[in-house]
Amino acid sequence: MVEFRVDRGGGLPAYLQLVQQAREALRLGWLRPGDKLPTVREVVATSGVNPNTVLKAYRELEFAGLVEARQGAGTFVKAALGSVEPEVMAELREQLGDWVRTARTAGLEDEDIHALVGVVLTGENNNG
Amino acid sequence: MVEFRVDRGGGLPAYLQLVQQAREALRLGWLRPGDKLPTVREVVATSGVNPNTVLKAYRELEFAGLVEARQGAGTFVKAALGSVEPEVMAELREQLGDWVRTARTAGLEDEDIHALVGVVLTGENNNG
Amino acid sequence: MVEFRVDRGGGLPAYLQLVQQAREALRLGWLRPGDKLPTVREVVATSGVNPNTVLKAYRELEFAGLVEARQGAGTFVKAALGSVEPEVMAELREQLGDWVRTARTAGLEDEDIHALVGVVLTGENNNG
Amino acid sequence: MVEFRVDRGGGLPAYLQLVQQAREALRLGWLRPGDKLPTVREVVATSGVNPNTVLKAYRELEFAGLVEARQGAGTFVKAALGSVEPEVMAELREQLGDWVRTARTAGLEDEDIHALVGVVLTGENNNG
DNA sequence: GTGGTCTAGACCACC
DNA sequence: GTGGTCTAGACCACT
Structure with missing residues (x-):
């Protein structure tokens, strides 16, 4: 399971850090189509950000067509980024x-x- | 002379991009102690950002002890970052x-x- | 709660007056670690300066490691200055x-x- | 002879520092009516500021009625500040x-x- | 409703 | 012509 970390104080918006880390995980194949992303609550627990911030990041990923939110089930990877063996x-x-x-x-x-x-x-x- | 470029639309604050580029130039030895940074107005002309944005970046570098602003003279590199041949x-x-x-x-x-x-x-x- | 005052016309930059008053409050123990500084808007209301001027002062204090800005929460004292009974x-x-x-x-x-x-x-x- | 010092980097305008130091010298009786202030050149030599900056400070003191510039002779104290024995x-x-x-x-x-x-x-x- | 970013533009201090 | 200060105001990130 991918784990997000947020570094406050670097000027970089928290939600952007989450998006970039998700993209990175996809790039490197740590996240593959069908995989489940951590729930908002889990991210909140591990990174200390506000739930809305996580939601915004997930929404952004969904908008980019990379993940898919299934009501009541969680957020899942839809597409791969990169295809290197x-x-x-x-x-x-x-x-x-x-x-x-x-x-x-x-x-x-x-x-x-x-x-x-x-x-x-x-x-x-x-x-x- | 180092030339800055700013990429709007990436979410990354313009002033941060300038700071990072300056740090990068210092890292790679493109800027050495005593060198003059482009004037605020030059950066404005080449990158399209607002003068205050440049000032904010330069001030940040000054706080970090990397550059020194001399009124009426310009902004100059004070310390080196890294020292690889x-x-x-x-x-x-x-x-x-x-x-x-x-x-x-x-x-x-x-x-x-x-x-x-x-x-x-x-x-x-x-x-x- | 500390209250800031700004005296225009003395030549001393407004943001510097705020910084010095905050430092003074820290020096004299009026502000202690964990205390909340007045919000930007409150300072604007009581001192008549522009929000950006207050932000600049708060940022300066943050750079000095004396306070900490928490997005959406306020600005809080991080370190003490002096420790006389x-x-x-x-x-x-x-x-x-x-x-x-x-x-x-x-x-x-x-x-x-x-x-x-x-x-x-x-x-x-x-x-x- | 009073000697001026200028501390760049504190944010306080150089010419103001000169004015304040002159006022302080008058306050404490280090400068008395008739005394000669250092020439602009001397101040430039000892403090490193620009001649125009010194001129501006002296002009300000003259405007305040504290000193008097005598062409070709120098700048002299005209009035005392404070009168404590x-x-x-x-x-x-x-x-x-x-x-x-x-x-x-x-x-x-x-x-x-x-x-x-x-x-x-x-x-x-x-x-x- | 909090602080943060950025803009446009005026004016000042200094070289 | 250099950097520095300040303003007014829009918009964003976050709680």
């Missing part, structure tokens, strides 16, 4: 893990790594 | 570029990649 | 009151007294 | 010094002391 994903993950270890050894912090990934993905070139 | 950074970047190419070939989209990086960094293990 | 404080206050009376009898105005306190505190010696 | 002032200062020592021993910091003085002067009563 688990084995391929695992392989990529291992390779990335190696690289991350190298980067950390070189002195990069997590924030540096995120920044570098962003740059490489957008293909910006500030190598001069 | 450019050559090392370039090497890491190349390796990461290779991995990204592999990942994309396997069908991962940018969002998948970001999610995977996040997971690997936090060391979460949902393989089981 | 109320009785000790009262005793000191009484002694100071005596001295002030003497000083005023001698012809000193409030501004003189403030100046003299500043000098004594910084230990400057221009008796020369 | 030096011996009385010294006596008060000594008494205040005793009280300050007591307060500091009790754990009060300078900021607490300033706050307390402000409260006693305005006669506010929050003793409950």
Whole structure:
């Protein structure tokens, strides 16, 4: 079961954090079509946000066609995001893990790594 | 000179995007102590946000001790973030570029990649 | 409940006056951890400044780690400043009151007294 | 000779700091009618502000009737502020010094002391 | 009804 | 022409 966490104080709206974490879980295959999302009450209990905030996030996911709320039953995953085979994903993950270890050894912090990934993905070139 | 871009509509507050981009530039060494940040008016011109939004971002950076605003002169970088040698950074970047190419070939989209990086960094293990 | 007042026309920015009054209240124990600050709207009503000015002051206090803004709930004192016992404080206050009376009898105005306190505190010696 | 100091970064306008320091010097008798204020150049050299800023402060003092600018000669004190005898002032200062020592021993910091003085002067009563 | 974000625009302090 | 302060007011996130 996916578990949500909310970090207050970072400026990022709580409901957005929930939406992004759900999307991430879908991306990585932690959530697959048919899976049940935690109930609003469970999310409230584990993350400390207001029920309405959770509802808003779930509504947003439903609007995006990713989940489906079934009255009295809960909220369920409707569509998948990404379709990479688990084995391929695992392989990529291992390779990335190696690289991350190298980067950390070189002195990069997590924030540096995120920044570098962003740059490489957008293909910006500030190598001069 | 660093150039800021603001993507409205993503829910992420404009001033936060500016703060993060500045931090990223510091992280990657694009901005070094003593460097001048674009003036408020320049950012307004290139990104389309309101001057006060830029001021708020700059103030946040100042609070964090990263930059220093000098009345009538501009805003300048005060402290560095991270101190990895450019050559090392370039090497890491190349390796990461290779991995990204592999990942994309396997069908991962940018969002998948970001999610995977996040997971690997936090060391979460949902393989089981 | 602490009540803020803003004196326009003294050149001192309104938001700074609010910050200083809050700090003063914390210093003197009028505000203690957990206490609720007046809402933005209340301050607006009692002091006549703009809501954004109050927000700026509250944000500054939050940056300083003194208060905590809880969305939809209000702004609350997080940390104490100084920790002198109320009785000790009262005793000191009484002694100071005596001295002030003497000083005023001698012809000193409030501004003189403030100046003299500043000098004594910084230990400057221009008796020369 | 009075020496001005300017503390940037406190939010308080530089020219106001100069004005207040001049007033304080007049209050405490460090500057007496006929005395010469430091030249603009000297202030610039010792405080690091812009000449125009000093000029603005001196203009303000002149407007208040406290000083007088004599072309080519400098700026001179015209009027006194406060008229307490030096011996009385010294006596008060000594008494205040005793009280300050007591307060500091009790754990009060300078900021607490300033706050307390402000409260006693305005006669506010929050003793409950 | 709470605080937070953003805008448009005026005016000030400073270089 | 630089950053800083403040206003008026709209709209959003959250309790």
